[in-house]
Amino acid sequence: MGDRYAKLEPATLWDRLRERTRSALACGALLSIETQQCFMEDGGMRFLVRSVSSLRRKARREDDRGADFNPFLPPEPELTLGAIGGNHLGVLNKFNVLEHHLLIVTRQFKHQETLLDRDDFLALQLALQGIDGLGFYNGGAAAGASQNHKHLQLVPLPLTPDGPDLPLEAVLAGVEEGPVPALPFAHAFRRLPTDLWQRPEAAGYIHLIYREMLEQLGIAEVERAGEPRQSAPYNLLLRRGWMLLVPRRQEHFEGISVNALGFAGSLFVRTPQELERVARTGPLRILAGVAGI
Known part of the structure; x- marks a missing residue:
């Protein structure tokens, strides 16, 4: 029997992402959140x-669905693009703030605190080959994850046409590896060859660096419910x-929720x-307040 996706x-x-966005908006499945910036x-x-x-309306709608509701098993057909690799689906973020916000969701349930594996990075590799964007992962609720079902995310760049492609990159210039002097919180950073994502070995290479970063920051592998999970939350x-990998100690700073973005x-x-x-307070002080172990 063939794959349904x-x-x-x-x-x-x-x-495909733009086409699905248009159709999901037209039928009401995609509920974009209006913002001022x-x-x-x-x-x-x-x-x-x-x-x-x-966001308050979004929170109420999610509360109405119950704590055990899983929007990814199965995902709404109107929001689903198709299969990315063998073990993931591309799904629109239903309550999107950023336009064309793509979720890369495991087909079978895995917990969001399960360590990323090579297949996860392969799916992200395929997405980054097609879209010049930012890939990110909220490793656990304290890192800003809103769902327990494992999902990576990708947003096309620039984040807004009125500003830089990505504000963070202003302080990354000249840094190849190690701490970025301008970032006042614990983190691990690594520069990558720009053509890496076109290479067959990219997913395995990125996975290896990811595990090295976790070890460097003191985040260990622990077994829970038969899965290899993280010992502490983080953003990738x-x-x-x-x-860039940042360990987290809490989700909020004085009520302000912070995720990888x-x-x-x-x-x-x-x-x-x-x-x-x-x-x-200043944005950097807020980030420093939620980062660390």
């Missing part, structure tokens, strides 16, 4: 801060030319009071 190819992934300079980075007025960010230079707030808090 069409195989996604890098050469046509971007067109501003920029805040801090530590050499031009942070993008979005005020998200409809990847672009074609680099990767925060470390890329993009923060989200729900209220005018939270926006004022970011301006008063």
Whole structure:
């Protein structure tokens, strides 16, 4: 019996993503969240801060579905693009803030705290071959994960046409490996060959670096429920030319939720009071407040 999902190819992934976005918006399956944006300079980075007025409505809708609801088993057909590799599906983020926000979801249930494996990086490799974007992973609820079902994410760049492709990259220049001097929190950074993602061995190579970064930051492999899981939460960010891993100790800073996009230079707030808090505190201090073990 054939696969019910069409195989996604890098050469046509971007067109498929835009096509599915249009149809999902038209039928009401995709519920984009309206935002207002501003920029805040801090530590050499031009942070993008979005005020998200409809997140409260999103939270209520998710509460109505119950804590055990899994939106990925199965994913909504209207949001599903197709198969990425042998073990993952490409699915639109139903409550998207960023346009063309792609989720890379395991077909079978795996917990979000399960360590990433070569197949996960292979799926991300295929996506990055087709879309110049930021891949990221929220490793656990304390790292900003909103679902327990394992999923990587990818957003096309630039994050906004009015600013830099990615605010973080302003402080990465000249750094090949090791700590980035401008980042005041624990992290591991590695520069990657820009053509790596076109090579067959890319997924295995990236997986090896990922495991080295975890070890460097003191995040160990522990067995839970028969799965190899992380001993602590973290965020992983990847672009074609680099990767960054940040350990996490908590999700919130004074009520402001931070996920991997925060470390890329993009923060989200729900209220005018939270926006004022970011301006008063400074984005880098907020990131430092949620990073670490």
